Amino acid sequence: xxxxxxxxxxxxxxxxxxxxxxxxxxxxxxxxxxxxxxxxxxxxxxxxxxxxxxxxxxxxxxxxxxxxxxxxxxxxxxxxxxxxxxxxxxxxxxxxxxxxxxxxxxxxxxxxxxxxxxxxxxxxxxxxxxxxxxxxxxxxxxxxxxxxxxxxxxxxxxxxxxxxxxxxxxxxxxxxxxxxxxxxxxxxxxxxxxxxxxxxxxxxxxxxxxxxxxx
Numbered sequence: 001x002x003x004x005x006x007x008x009x010x011x012x013x014x015x016x017x018x019x020x021x022x023x024x025x026x027x028x029x030x031x032x033x034x035x036x037x038x039x040x041x042x043x044x045x046x047x048x049x050x051x052x053x054x055x056x057x058x059x060x061x062x063x064x065x066x067x068x069x070x071x072x073x074x075x076x077x078x079x080x081x082x083x084x085x086x087x088x089x090x091x092x093x094x095x096x097x098x099x100x101x102x103x104x105x106x107x108x109x110x111x112x113x114x115x116x117x118x119x120x121x122x123x124x125x126x127x128x129x130x131x132x133x134x135x136x137x138x139x140x141x142x143x144x145x146x147x148x149x150x151x152x153x154x155x156x157x158x159x160x161x162x163x164x165x166x167x168x169x170x171x172x173x174x175x176x177x178x179x180x181x182x183x184x185x186x187x188x189x190x191x192x193x194x195x196x197x198x199x200x201x202x203x204x205x206x207x208x209x210x211x212x213x214x215x
Contacts, residue, residue: 007193038114041106048100051099056092058092062092171185172197
């Protein structure tokens with residue numbers, strides 16, 4: 001069984017909390033950015049759709065006007081007026097196609113942003129499920145360690161506090177100069193940040209007996 005000193009435990013918890021908060025902040029930042037993209041893109045799409053519809057109607061109106069002013073006898077038709085209307089109709093039709101193309105591009109951006117949001121949500125749910133599974137495993141392992149520690153404590157209590165065999169061997173692994181160093185410790189030895197304590201149950205003494213045979 002391995003125990004980590006309280007200072008080291010606090011450092012680990014603090015580091016994990018900072019990393020978790022940073023990841024959550026980054027995720028929220030991405031969500032805000034994508035939502036802003038969606039809002040702007042939808043406004044742009046609405047304007048483009050309106051402009052496309054307006055140019056379509058104007059082009060259609062010019063075509064209807066051409067039909068109205070055209071006479072069965074081409075010689076009676078005002079060719080200059082018809083040419084002007086045709087030019088306007090062509091211009092409005094071109095603008096309509098441009099607006100429709102731009103609208104399609106904006107729709108693509110909306111789809112990409114929506115997909116990115118869905119991916120972030122899926123990743124968050126996946127990570128949450130994974131973290132919950134890890135937490136459950138760690139809780140189960142901790143319960144087992146606590147149960148093991150309880151059994152060891154019961155053994156010590158049964159043997160008596162003054163019996164030398166009741167002393168649990170303690171060993172501290174301490175990082176010194178970047179290298180691990182094993183230190184024999186007592187229950188009252190002060191821990192330093194980063195210390196790892198190894199607690200081992202004492203070896204059981206096995207007694208043997210023999211019975212003499214009767215002659």
